[in-house]
Amino acid sequence: MLGGGPAGAVAARALALLGVPVSLLEARAGDTFKVGEGLPPAARPLLRRLGLWERFEADGHLPSYGNASAWGTSRLLETDFIRDPNGHGWHLDRARFDGLLREAAREAGAQVHPATRVTGCEPREGGGFRLSLEEGGELEATWVVDCTGRTGWLARRQGARRLWEDHLVAFVTRQAPGPDTRDEDSRTVLEATVDGWWYTARLPSRERVVVYLTDPGTDPARRARTPGGFLELLRETEHLGAMTLGRGYTPPEAVHAQAAGSSRLAPVWGAGWVAAGDAAASFDPLSSQGILAAMDSGQRVAEALKAHLDGDGEALGRYAQRVDAVYASYLRNRTRYYGMERRFADSPFWKSRAHPGSP
Ligand SMILES: Cc1cc2nc3c(=O)[nH]c(=O)nc-3n(C[C@H](O)[C@H](O)[C@H](O)COP(=O)(O)OP(=O)(O)OC[C@H]3O[C@@H](n4cnc5c(N)ncnc54)[C@H](O)[C@@H]3O)c2cc1C
Structure with a gap:
C-alpha cells in the first residue's frame, strides 16, 4: 500500500x-x-462500521452544525445539519x-x-x-x-x-486566535468572489484555516502566494475578512499552495x-x-x-x-453547483466551470 x-x-x-x-x-x-x-455527518455510520466510532469521538475533533455560503448571492445563507439523520459533522x-x-x-x-x-x-x-x-x-x-x-x-x-x-489551486493559511478572539462559530463558511472562492473553518487547535481557491497563472493567484498578497485579497472579501481578521485572528505567516483540481x-x-x-x-x-x-x-x-x-x-x-x-x-x-453562481458569469473562472467545454 x-x-x-x-x-x-x-x-x-x-x-x-x-x-x-x-x-x-x-x-x-x-x-x-x-x-x-471537513467531515460530513455521513461519516458517522462508516466510522461505526470500521469499529472506530468511540475512539474517533474521544479524539477531540470539533463538531460542526452546518455551513454558510455567500454563493449566488452576497448574503450568507445557512445550511443546517439539524435535519440530517446522522447528526452533525466535524472539523x-x-x-x-x-x-x-x-x-x-x-x-x-x-x-x-x-x-x-x-x-x-x-x-x-x-x-x-x-x-x-x-x-x-x-x-x-x-x-x-x-x-x-x-x-x-x-x-x-x-x-x-x-x-x-481544471487546475484549481488552493492557497492555504492558518490563522491563530489573538488575545481578544471570541469565536464559537462551528460552521464552514464559503464565499464566492469574481476569480474564485474562499472558505474558512475553525480547527480543534483553535486556529482557523482560511483557504482561497482560484485558477493558477491569474493575477489573484500570483498575489495569493505571499502572506501580504493573501491578506490584501482577504480584506477585499465581504464576509471572510470580517470573520477572521475582524475577530482578532492574527494575519497568516505563511501560505501553502496546493493542487485542488x-x-x-x-x-x-x-x-x-x-x-x-x-x-x-x-x-x-x-x-x-x-x-x-x-x-x-x-x-x-x-x-x-x-x-x-x-x-x-x-x-x-x-x-x-x-x-x-x-x-x-x-x-x-x-457543473450544477458552479452554475448557481451567476453574479460573475463573465469571469473565466466561473464560465469554465458552469459551462465546461465552452470557449
Ligand atoms: C484545500 C483542500 C481542502 C479540502 N477540504 C476537504 C474537506 O473539507 N473535506 C473532505 O472530505 N475533503 C477535503 N479535501 C480533499 C481530501 O483532503 C482528499 O480527498 C483526501 O485526503 C484524499 O485521501 P487519499 O487517501 O486519497 O489521499 P491523501 O489524503 O492525499 O493521502 C495520500 C498520502 O500519500 C502519501 N504519499 C504520497 N507520495 C508518497 C510516496 N512516494 N511514498 C509514500 N507516501 C506517499 C502522502 O504523504 C499522503 O499522506 C480537500 C482538499 C484540498 C486540496
Missing part, C-alpha cells in the same frame, strides 16, 4: 482483514498539518484522523511504516515491483495499491495519464498496480466528499484486489468502471 491517507489506511485494513499480507508506506511522520478538515485535526485510520490498519494486521517515502519503483521479473525507500533499503510487493493522492506517484511512472478537468486517472489499474482515493479520482474541495470518497474507494479497491487474487478476472475492471461512474456523477454535480 503506497500512501497512508484515508484511502490507503482503509484499504490496508480491509486487505489485512481479508487475509492478504499488506505493508503500508506513508511518507509523513504523522503529526504534520494536513488540509481537508478534523486531519493528522490525528489519518493517524487513527492507520492505527486501525495496524490493529487489523497490516505492517504500517510511517515516515517512509518511496522514491523508486522497478517492475520485478514475474510481476510486482521493487520499491526503493528514501531512507535506504528496498521492499518487494506482488501488487501495489497507489493511494498517494493527486500525484498518483506510482501510476504515473507506469504510464497512466491524469486527465484534469478535479481529475481522474486513465487507466485506473495496470500490471501489478491499482489506484484508489484521490490518486484514482480527485474532487473539488467544494464537494466536501474527498475524505469519505477516499475511504469508500479504499474499501472497494481492497475487495476488488482480493477477488482478483482469488481468480476473478473481471473484478478490477468492475472497480475501474465504478471509479468512472462516480467521477461522471460528481462532474454533473460540480
Whole structure:
C-alpha cells in the first residue's frame, strides 16, 4: 500500500482483514498539518462500521452544525445539519484522523511504516515491483495499491495519464486566535468572489484555516502566494475578512499552495498496480466528499484486489468502471453547483466551470 491517507489506511485494513499480507508506506511522520478538515455527518455510520466510532469521538475533533455560503448571492445563507439523520459533522485535526485510520490498519494486521517515502519503483521479473525507500533499503510487493493522492506517484511512472478537468489551486493559511478572539462559530463558511472562492473553518487547535481557491497563472493567484498578497485579497472579501481578521485572528505567516483540481486517472489499474482515493479520482474541495470518497474507494479497491487474487478476472475492471461512474456523477454535480453562481458569469473562472467545454 503506497500512501497512508484515508484511502490507503482503509484499504490496508480491509486487505489485512481479508487475509492478504499488506505493508503500508506513508511518507509523513504523522503529526504534520494536513488540509481537508471537513467531515460530513455521513461519516458517522462508516466510522461505526470500521469499529472506530468511540475512539474517533474521544479524539477531540470539533463538531460542526452546518455551513454558510455567500454563493449566488452576497448574503450568507445557512445550511443546517439539524435535519440530517446522522447528526452533525466535524472539523478534523486531519493528522490525528489519518493517524487513527492507520492505527486501525495496524490493529487489523497490516505492517504500517510511517515516515517512509518511496522514491523508486522497478517492475520485478514475474510481476510486482521493487520499491526503493528514501531512507535506504528496498521492499518487494506482488501488487501495489497507489493511494498517494493527486500525484498518483506510482501510476504515473507506469504510464497512466491524469486527465484534469481544471487546475484549481488552493492557497492555504492558518490563522491563530489573538488575545481578544471570541469565536464559537462551528460552521464552514464559503464565499464566492469574481476569480474564485474562499472558505474558512475553525480547527480543534483553535486556529482557523482560511483557504482561497482560484485558477493558477491569474493575477489573484500570483498575489495569493505571499502572506501580504493573501491578506490584501482577504480584506477585499465581504464576509471572510470580517470573520477572521475582524475577530482578532492574527494575519497568516505563511501560505501553502496546493493542487485542488478535479481529475481522474486513465487507466485506473495496470500490471501489478491499482489506484484508489484521490490518486484514482480527485474532487473539488467544494464537494466536501474527498475524505469519505477516499475511504469508500479504499474499501472497494481492497475487495476488488482480493477477488482478483482469488481468480476473478473481471473484478478490477468492475472497480475501474465504478471509479468512472462516480467521477461522471460528481462532474454533473460540480457543473450544477458552479452554475448557481451567476453574479460573475463573465469571469473565466466561473464560465469554465458552469459551462465546461465552452470557449
Ligand atoms: C484545500 C483542500 C481542502 C479540502 N477540504 C476537504 C474537506 O473539507 N473535506 C473532505 O472530505 N475533503 C477535503 N479535501 C480533499 C481530501 O483532503 C482528499 O480527498 C483526501 O485526503 C484524499 O485521501 P487519499 O487517501 O486519497 O489521499 P491523501 O489524503 O492525499 O493521502 C495520500 C498520502 O500519500 C502519501 N504519499 C504520497 N507520495 C508518497 C510516496 N512516494 N511514498 C509514500 N507516501 C506517499 C502522502 O504523504 C499522503 O499522506 C480537500 C482538499 C484540498 C486540496
